[in-house]
């Protein structure tokens with residue numbers, strides 16, 4: 620396959636600005652229901668942006684969001700996109716016992732399938748919270764009917780990561796078929812650098828990110844897995860008081876540039892849904 624025809628996976632983690640893990644110490648879960656939601660208008664902008672280049676993507680959606688924005692979920696599916704699960708209420712897997720995790724992933728899958736009317740095959744853990752200490756979660760996903768996960772990030776980071784994990788799709792449990800599809804990293808100076816979105820994509824100038832992805836496509840001949848959040852294209856979101864400088868910087872930096880950069884990605888690369896790129900032919 621020539622590099623120009625390599626399809627990369629475009630993915631969106633569907634959650635609102637007050638649900639990010641870094642804000643959890645400042646925003647009590649009980650207050651979520653009384654906050655002004657901005658996810659729906661942001662998702663509609665994303666759907667319009669993807670339509671400009673007829674890009675199909677995968678939307679890892681929280682059950683909490685789907686329950687309150689069923690019409691939005693139906694518009695995602697009607698647009699030809701893949702609906703996948705981001706769990707119910709953005710509870711990190713590292714904070715859950717196995718029976719709690721099971722309930723979380725079963726409940727969110729059932730609701731999304733109910734609203735979307737299509738099978739939900741994929742799961743992405745909140746804050747990439749599956750790693751070497753809780754690989755049992757992959758067995759729970761398999762038993763709950765998921766076919767792939769995108770939850771183990773092979774980098775070193777202060778909040779998550781399993782740097783020794785493989786960089787490309789693999790079967791982490793030899794006893795079953797669940798595929799792990801990690802967010803894209805690039806190996807430079809014997810370290811894995813995040814190259815598939817997140818805060819770094821907003822931090823670095825766009826040509827750096829483009830170079831990283833081109834290198835992956837051309838030199839390694841691999842599909843990239845890119846992710847972003849609806850709140851990242853929303854500079855008008857309410858500012859959270861009381862948070863530390865590092866969290867503030869990570870959350871708010873370059874929000875006004877993000878939409879243009881996502882548009883540039885849709886222009887510079889080929890994109891598709893996770894299930895079509897990684898599952899087809901593997902059944």
Ligand SMILES: [Zn+2]
Pocket residue numbers: 632634705709744745746
């Ligand atoms: Zn998330």
